[in-house]
Amino acid sequence: MTIAQLPAARPAAPPRNMEAAEIAAAEMLTALGIDLSEDALAATPGRMARALAEMLTPSEFTLTTFPNDQRYHHLVIERAIRFRSLCEHHLLPFVGHAHIAYLPGKRILGLSKLARVVELHAHRPQVQERLTQQIADYLEKELDCRGVGVVLDAEHMCMSARGVRADGATTVTMALLGALRDDPALRAEFMTFTTTPGAVPR
Ligand SMILES: Nc1nc2c(ncn2[C@@H]2O[C@H](COP(=O)(O)OP(=O)(O)OP(=O)(O)O)[C@@H](O)[C@H]2O)c(=O)[nH]1
Numbered sequence: 001m002t003i004a005q006l007p008a009a010r011p012a013a014p015p016r017n018m019e020a021a022e023i024a025a026a027e028m029l030t031a032l033g034i035d036l037s038e039d040a041l042a043a044t045p046g047r048m049a050r051a052l053a054e055m056l057t058p059s060e061f062t063l064t065t066f067p068n069d070q071r072y073h074h075l076v077i078e079r080a081i082r083f084r085s086l087c088e089h090h091l092l093p094f095v096g097h098a099h100i101a102y103l104p105g106k107r108i109l110g111l112s113k114l115a116r117v118v119e120l121h122a123h124r125p126q127v128q129e130r131l132t133q134q135i136a137d138y139l140e141k142e143l144d145c146r147g148v149g150v151v152l153d154a155e156h157m158c159m160s161a162r163g164v165r166a167d168g169a170t171t172v173t174m175a176l177l178g179a180l181r182d183d184p185a186l187r188a189e190f191m192t193f194t195t196t197p198g199a200v201p202r
């Protein structure tokens, strides 16, 4: 089987200065009244900077596709892809599940790449609505498929760990493109699979 390796079309990595980030983290914690002279906290600013940098760095990957030799033309659905992102308002995590469907054209996608596409867009400051749309737009463009559906269901720490403290509330967003937008039966099929038992393991 031929493997096509499409470029993942990643945006250029932003400039990053970890030393400056660590100094800034120390300044912020000190300004918040935390005494960094305690042994247990001495390494915290560095960890903070590295942890944030990690959450803002998606893994490298190649968007591997295969010819659709069998002319498979039903939905391919990947459910309950666990993801975590950072809300751009508070830089606190939002975590949840992505359900993704696409209707193949001439090529099918290596299954793991759906989760990698989620990670690619999740590892940057985000709002859930934009993240949802970016995943759908990216798949439609790169895969040249006949339709894409993306549903995200996530809990925002800025709403549960602080502020309004609506523990357990989740936000559901969706983006539907091509046949998944235009064909009510396909849309219903996708939505059914995202809500049937097993879609979101608890
Ligand atoms: N639409 C949308 N809003 C988000 C997302 N993540 C966080 N928010 C919201 O962004 C808003 C920011 O509102 P502000 O009033 O500026 O911030 P705040 O004073 O910290 O607000 P509270 O969280 O209500 O205490 C809040 O209502 C958050 O719930 C997201 O992914 N999408």
Ligand SMILES: [Zn+2]
Binding pocket: 087, 088, 089, 090, 091, 092, 156, 158, 159
């Ligand atoms: Zn937030």
